Amino acid sequence: VMAELRWNPILGEWVIVADVRQDRPVLPRDSCPLCPGGLEVPRDYYIVSFENRFPSLERAPKAPSIKGDDLYRVRRNRGVCEVLLYTSEHDLAPSQLDLSRMEDLVEVWVDRHTELSKHDFVKYVFIFENRGEVIGVTLSHPHGQIYAFPFIPPLIRRELRRAKLYYKRKGKCLFCEVLRRERASGARIIYENEGFIAFVPFYARFPYEVHLYPKEHVLDLRDLGEDQRRELALSIKVILQKYDGLFDEEFPYMMVFHQAPVDGKDYSYYHFHVEFYSVKRGKDKVKYLAGVESGAGTFILDLSPERMAQDLRGVKTELELN
Ligand SMILES: [Zn+2]
């Protein structure tokens, strides 16, 4: 059994090697380990979080299987991987969770973020959800995950670098400027409430990609006030309902939280947001990440962001009417 971090000196990023994950359960048809009384969980629960039995990152990892050097660097895969069950109801789509439960989920995210960021080996807390078989989800029970990384993941690093550069040049937040541009145009906005705004980015990479931002400049979940937390819960529920309304079936998606790192440095130029992506570009059409995306890193979008925004705006939810 091998679990370690290996450095890619060409791209300048860590890869997690964790072959324990090969033994993960694959879509058990008859019994769900996440249902009440299942293998992993209490007999009775509301919302519960626990550490993954097949973690990519471990609290107390063994030494790496191989010796590294200054080019081929190797590190222990120290970190924490948590699973968060949204409900005990196996068949409930996340879009159908009660608003009050969604609000409680936001509180749990805040709590886990706070707790995990206390470890000195944790540099970044990554909250996310994968949903749908086409996304590669092995368990359909409504749940999300949290990775507490011992490094800042590459996509976040790229965002940080760009935001820092923009701040140096212009003296303002890059993300706040994007929000100003989106609000001025309106063409890509799909939903807005008092504290949050959701839009398909001008530069979307995935089908029906949506970015959700607090209008106020905050660095992470913990900076959100009580009202903003409620508005975050409401916004997430609206976006997921719009997703499920697109093709009148449960829409596969990834939901990822982009927050400032927790390594103690100053990231006041960063702006918290949540990103949603899918690979579904039509009722029976899937977007695959093929040669150009995987091998060149350039994304090709088959639908215009303005058209995707129009489709999502067209799905009305009862939550938007009041
Ligand atoms: Zn279940």
Ligand SMILES: [Zn+2]
């Ligand atoms: Zn900002």
Ligand SMILES: [Zn+2]
């Ligand atoms: Zn982002």
